[in-house]
Amino acid sequence: MLNEEIRNSILELQKQYPQRRSALIPALHLAQMQEGYLPREIQDEVAALFNIDPNEVNAVVTFYDMFFEEPTGKHILHVCKNVSCMLRGGDGLLSRLCHKLRIAPGGTTEDEEFTVIASECLGACDRAPMMIVDDKVVGPVNPDDLDKILEEAKKGPGHPCPAELLGGSHG
Numbered sequence: 008m009l010n011e012e013i014r015n016s017i018l019e020l021q022k023q024y025p026q027r028r029s030a031l032i033p034a035l036h037l038a039q040m041q042e043g044y045l046p047r048e049i050q051d052e053v054a055a056l057f058n059i060d061p062n063e064v065n066a067v068v069t070f071y072d073m074f075f076e077e078p079t080g081k082h083i084l085h086v087c088k089n090v091s092c093m094l095r096g097g098d099g100l101l102s103r104l105c106h107k108l109r110i111a112p113g114g115t116t117e118d119e120e121f122t123v124i125a126s127e128c129l130g131a132c133d134r135a136p137m138m139i140v141d142d143k144v145v146g147p148v149n150p151d152d153l154d155k156i157l158e159e160a161k162k163g164p165g166h167p168c169p170a171e172l173l174g175g176s177h178g
């Protein structure tokens with residue numbers, strides 16, 4: 008269940024838009040702060056706050072790579088698989104990363120440290136092949152540097168989820 012602070016923040020956010028439903032994406036980011044992902048119950052609560060069909064909320068959540076329906080690892084590694092990155096070795100980068108972490112794209116490591124997402128264009132084609140490590144753009148990535156990148160990521164607080172600030176329980 009959404010905590011009161013997030014619920015109130017969403018209601019406040021809605022007031023900043025001429026049309027309430029335009030606040031849906033930022034509201035989902037807020038809602039995701041609570042647990043680090045968006046279980047169906049929370050999606051339904053958000054839908055109720057917007058007075059829209061829960062399936063509409065679910066369509067948004069499942070469309071965007073930055074929303075998660077299942078718990079994730081502490082660190083999110085987006086690897087771009089779109090054309091510019093692909094032409095510069097993005098596929099190899101993704102498979103090397105997955106092999107190193109012993110997971111498939113979309114998977115989470117056993118220690119729950121990393122989740123790897125194969126993403127569409129992440130808007131930094133000039134840095135191809137690139138990744139977003141938590142909230143940081145990294146690239147061009149040399150696959151030989153993956154160990155260093157993973158070590159660096161481990162030092163950070165994890166993917167953007169200031170749940171601690173909001174009293175949530177992100178793992």
Ligand code: FES
Pocket residue numbers: 087088089090091092093127128129130131132133135137
């Ligand atoms: S194609 Fe990879 S960032 Fe655009």
